[in-house]
Amino acid sequence: MLQSHERIFCALDTTDVSEAVQLSKNLKGYVGGVKLGLEFFMANGADGFKQVADTEIPIFLDLKFHDIPNTVAGAIRAVAPLAPKILTIHTQGGSEMMRRAQETAIEEADKHGLEKPWVVGVTILTSLDENDIGATGIEGAVPTAVERLAKLASTNSLDGVVCSPMEITLLRETISEDFKLVVPGIRPAGSAVGDQKRVLTPKEAVDNGADILVIGRPITQAPDPIKAAQKIAEGLA
Numbered sequence: 001m002l003q004s005h006e007r008i009f010c011a012l013d014t015t016d017v018s019e020a021v022q023l024s025k026n027l028k029g030y031v032g033g034v035k036l037g038l039e040f041f042m043a044n045g046a047d048g049f050k051q052v053a054d055t056e057i058p059i060f061l062d063l064k065f066h067d068i069p070n071t072v073a074g075a076i077r078a079v080a081p082l083a084p085k086i087l088t089i090h091t092q093g094g095s096e097m098m099r100r101a102q103e104t105a106i107e108e109a110d111k112h113g114l115e116k117p118w119v120v121g122v123t124i125l126t127s128l129d130e131n132d133i134g135a136t137g138i139e140g141a142v143p144t145a146v147e148r149l150a151k152l153a154s155t156n157s158l159d160g161v162v163c164s165p166m167e168i169t170l171l172r173e174t175i176s177e178d179f180k181l182v183v184p185g186i187r188p189a190g191s192a193v194g195d196q197k198r199v200l201t202p203k204e205a206v207d208n209g210a211d212i213l214v215i216g217r218p219i220t221q222a223p224d225p226i227k228a229a230q231k232i233a234e235g236l237a
C-alpha cells in the first residue's frame with residue numbers, strides 16, 4: 001500500500017535542468033517522484049536525466065514509445081540503465097509491442113540488478129475527442145476505445161495505463177485491482193484548472209481507484225511547492 005505522498009508524481013514540464021534539479025531536491029520526501037517528459041529528454045538527454053536522478057528522487061520517464069516491437073524493445077534497453085520508476089509506451093503499438101516492452105524491461109532490470117520499472121500504456125490521448133479518433137479509423141466513443149486498449153494492455157502484461165480522471169471508475173470496474181492507473185488532470189480544490197478540461201481533486205481520484213496522481217502546475221507554480229505537495233498529501237490521508 002502506497003503512502004499518500006508516494007502517490008504524487010510532480011510533472012516537471014521544463015527544459016531547464018537546474019530548475020528540474022532544484023525542484024527535485026526540494027520535493028524529495030514530499031512526493032513519490034517527478035515526471036520528466038519528451039520536452040526535457042529531447043533537450044537534455046540521458047545526461048539531464050542523470051542530474052535529476054542524482055537527487056535520488058524516483059523518476060517517471062514519460063517518453064510514450066510507439067514503434068515496431070523490436071525498436072521499442074531497443075529503446076527500453078537504452079533507457080533501462082537510467083532506472084526510471086515508471087515508463088510509458090503507446091498501447092496502439094499493439095499486443096506484440098506491449099509484450100516485448102514488458103519482457104525487455106524484466107530482462108534489463110535483471111541484467112543491471114535494478115528494480116523493474118512499471119511499463120505503463122497510453123490509451124487515447126486526452127487531446128483527442130470522438131471526431132478526432134473517428135478520423136483515424138477508431139470508431140465509437142472515447143471511453144469505449146480507452147477501455148478496449150486498457151484491456152489489451154492488461155492482457156499483454158503491462159503494469160497499467162495512463163488514464164483521465166473520468167475513466168478511473170470504468171477501468172476499475174473492468175480490469176483487475178493490481179492494474180495501475182496513472183492519472184493526470186488532477187486539481188486540488190480551488191486551484192487554477194489551466195488548460196485541463198476534465199479534472200478531479202486528488203482525493204476524488206484516489207477514492208475512485210487511481211494509484212498515481214500526475215500533478216504539475218498546482219505544485220510547480222505554487223509560491224511554496226513543498227507546502228503545496230504537503231497539502232495535497234494531507235488531503236489524501
Ligand code: C5P
Nearest residue numbers: 011013126184185196214215216217218
Ligand atoms: O500542470 P498539470 O498538472 O496540468 O500537468 C499534467 C501533466 O500530465 C503534464 O505533464 C501533461 O503533459 C500530462 N498529461 C496530461 N494529460 C494526459 C496525459 C499527460 O495532462 N492525458
